[in-house]
Amino acid sequence: MLALPLAPARTVVTRTAYWARLLPALAALACVTRAPSFARPLWNPDEGYLAVQARLLAQGGHLYETVVDRKPPLVPWLYEAAFAVCGSGSLTPVRVLAVLAQTLTAVLLASLARRRWGDTAGRTAGVLYLLVSVGLNPEDAQAATFEVFILPCTAAALWCADRGRWGAAGAAVACAFLTKQTGGAVLLPVAWLLHGAGTPRAGVLRLAVGLAVPVGCAALATDPAGFLFWTVTGSAAYASFTGSELHVLGRCLTNTALLAVACAGLLPPVLRTLRTARAAATDLWLWLASSAAAVALGFHFFGHYYLQLTPPAALLATAALRILPRERLTTAVLTSVCCCALFLTWGLLAPRPELAHAQRLAAALAHRTAPADRVLVWGIHPETYWLAGRTPATRYLTAGLLTNYSGGRDGPQVGEQYAVEGTWPVFRAEMAAHAPVLVVDDSRGKPYALDRIPSLSRLLGARYEEVGRVDGAVLYARTRRR
Numbered sequence: 293m294l295a296l297p298l299a300p301a302r303t304v305v306t307r308t309a310y311w312a313r314l315l316p317a318l319a320a321l322a323c324v325t326r327a328p329s330f331a332r333p334l335w336n337p338d339e340g341y342l343a344v345q346a347r348l349l350a351q352g353g354h355l356y357e358t359v360v361d362r363k364p365p366l367v368p369w370l371y372e373a374a375f376a377v378c379g380s381g382s383l384t385p386v387r388v389l390a391v392l393a394q395t396l397t398a399v400l401l402a403s404l405a406r407r408r409w410g411d412t413a414g415r416t417a418g419v420l421y422l423l424v425s426v427g428l429n430p431e432d433a434q435a436a437t438f439e440v441f442i443l444p445c446t447a448a449a450l451w452c453a454d455r456g457r458w459g460a461a462g463a464a465v466a467c468a469f470l471t472k473q474t475g476g477a478v479l480l481p482v483a484w485l486l487h488g489a490g491t492p493r494a495g496v497l498r499l500a501v502g503l504a505v506p507v508g509c510a511a512l513a514t515d516p517a518g519f520l521f522w523t524v525t526g527s528a529a530y531a532s533f534t535g536s537e538l539h540v541l542g543r544c545l546t547n548t549a550l551l552a553v554a555c556a557g558l559l560p561p562v563l564r565t566l567r568t569a570r571a572a573a574t575d576l577w578l579w580l581a582s583s584a585a586a587v588a589l590g591f592h593f594f595g596h597y598y599l600q601l602t603p604p605a606a607l608l609a610t611a612a613l614r615i616l617p618r619e620r621l622t623t624a625v626l627t628s629v630c631c632c633a634l635f636l637t638w639g640l641l642a643p644r645p646e647l648a649h650a651q652r653l654a655a656a657l658a659h660r661t662a663p664a665d666r667v668l669v670w671g672i673h674p675e676t677y678w679l680a681g682r683t684p685a686t687r688y689l690t691a692g693l694l695t696n697y698s699g700g701r702d703g704p705q706v707g708e709q710y711a712v713e714g715t716w717p718v719f720r721a722e723m724a725a726h727a728p729v730l731v732v733d734d735s736r737g738k739p740y741a742l743d744r745i746p747s748l749s750r751l752l753g754a755r756y757e758e759v760g761r762v763d764g765a766v767l768y769a770r771t772r773r774r
Contacts, residue, residue: 340675356518427554462502
């Protein structure tokens with residue numbers, strides 16, 4: 293009789309030993325795969341947008357009022373918190389948080405796979421996920437932006453649902469949505485697991501409450517009307533395929549091909565076992581399908597959108613490899629390691645000409661203005677404000693919200709008439725209330741060039757004069773009154 297308690301004790305010891313070995317390995321691999329992210333001060337305009345938002349919020353700004361974006365509030369708040377602790381001069385703190393987010397995602401996937409298929413599957417899922425997570429253009433894979441922080445939330449939602457913790461699963465779905473709207477797509481596989489759990493009524497209630505409470509709190513913590521408009525109802529023009537079909541198709545094919553290369557070790561086992569393993573992993577296929585729908589939503593197909601596909605892809609590959617001969621696992625891992633090394637080399641060595649342009653432009657802004665001056669950069673590189681240490685003259689940090697150029701649209705539907713509803717009256721009022729000391733036209737021949745924006749052209753013609761050029765960008769200073 294005295295020997296009975298030993299079995300649970302051995303189980304606890306085994307579990308502890310398993311994670312004591314796996315956790316450091318996954319953390320180290322996450323550091324390696326994210327190493328290129330620390331090699332550049334900034335990777336893409338999204339990081340610049342978030343950095344400027346965080347500074348404005350720290351100075352007393354209010355999200356969806358004095359600074360706006362089409363995104364939910366969690367990542368701007370995360371940047372703001374990191375800047376509050378470590379200062380706003382570097383993105384290193386949020387890069388560290390991105391490493392932690394990737395580590396947590398890998399751990400959750402490993403735990404989910406281990407619960408379903410055993411110890412080896414757990415290790416496989418965590419390692420494969422981290423290896424394929426960098427398989428895109430480095431400016432998409434290495435940037436510390438929305439999609440990277442979506443991933444632990446979506447993995448947590450599946451982890452909780454797999455254990456029947458419906459309230460926690462709803463909260464995780466809410467966090468994914470509050471990180472970026474497309475994160476809410478994980479609700480589909482969570483709902484499938486709830487459907488198969490046998491207790492739908494109580495589970496649905498807990499899931500709904502877990503989902504509604506965080507979203508409601510976020511709305512109340514900002515501006516409820518602004519939250520609804522900027523995260524849901526105000527993005528109809530952005531989610532359009534019209535006017536940029538070939539441009540968008542090319543981006544879609546390119547990024548799909550890049551991710552396929554990164555997943556070269558995963559695709560063969562998944563395709564080989566598609567018929568036999570599909571029924572046993574319905575929730576994972578739903579996760580992959582809902583993530584694919586999230587990638588397509590809005591018809592922009594940016595590379596960082598594709599990151600949502602990597603967790604379900606890693607789990608599906610794990611499910612396939614467990615029923616194949618062991619040498620298939622070795623082949624899959626080695627292939628993924630080689631592909632990962634290729635993308636890491638790209639990240640470390642690839643030039644960033646747009647970053648160099650933004651840095652030169654920021655240096656010119658800093659030279660021609662005082663720290664307290666407000667400036668306007670008419671372009672799609674909000675990082676210029678952050679690099680120069682200058683305050684934007686408007687809540688609209690790029691020309692995209694004012695012209696519908698958002699997302700690199702190259703067709704005819706760009707101009708004042710296609711702007712987000714209500715933005716131009718606000719913009720004109722801001723220009724009158726605190727006119728910028730310096731205006732930078734950084735359109736450089738893009739569809740939002742000044743000759744297509746009469747309101748801004750008239751403003752510059754009446755009150756500003758050209759004072760210099762930097763890499764094709766034109767600088768305008770206020771004319772002196774005589």
